[in-house]
Amino acid sequence: MLVIYIILSILAGVTVVLGRILNAKLAEKIGTIQATVINYVVGIFFSAIFLLILNRGLHFTSSQSSIPLWAYLGGILGVAIIMISNYTTPRVPAFYLTLLVFLGQLAVGILIDWLISKDFSLYKLIGSLFVVAGFTYNLLLDKKATK
């Protein structure tokens, strides 16, 4: 069963690249903020349709009252990430930008996993060093190719 979630995670990465390409093309025509507005409008429209078809409307049960307020803030973070990236992309060389963003993701990701499972995984730390090493190697090849 775990294999399914592994495939889903890899597919999530595929959608990230696809979304980035499409969004960049739209942003080229109408501007980044404007393209992001369109993104969210289209996103709400289709996710609401899916919700209506598959879930037959919104369901709220009492267990959901225990959801902490901060859990609702992910959407704001998403917009903040887009706006900050908009600032950093022309200012930081692509090699360092890609690597630093991924390092920040992985470090905080391991930290969150640790805090939530209350169990520090040395495997995750060691494995992530390999992932960073392989990623850095490929980015270095890119860097060499652009020179």
Add this chain to the structure above:
Amino acid sequence: MNYIISLIVGALTSIMIFFNGSLSDGYGNLTSTVLIHLVGLIAILLTLLITRSKMKLPKGLPLYLYSAGFVGIGTVMLTNLSYLKLGVSLPLALGLLGQTVFSLLTDHFGLFGMKMVKINPKKLIGLGIIGIGIFIMSFQ
């Protein structure tokens, strides 16, 4: 300073995955995806107002340009699903693998109007090392 900001962007991404995943744990994936987009739309509309940007849609834009938002639903839902089973760091590493392989393929075949860049076979070494790392990360 910009280097530190880049690190922070990465950190924010992980926190976002954690927030969105927690929301989807409570509401289910579909409802939370709508909520996440709704909160995001309010945030970006406020940004539009604050920066006094003008919203204008030129006529005759090809329809596929609007599909990024649709693809974004996929990203949110897939990430939320994986979060519940695998946490934050492992899906990130797997997602990176998916991103790397898919970018290599789009470049290699020049898909989506991207410039054609053949795969450098040396990159398979990097992919292999990433794969080994993911394998180690998946140990309990």
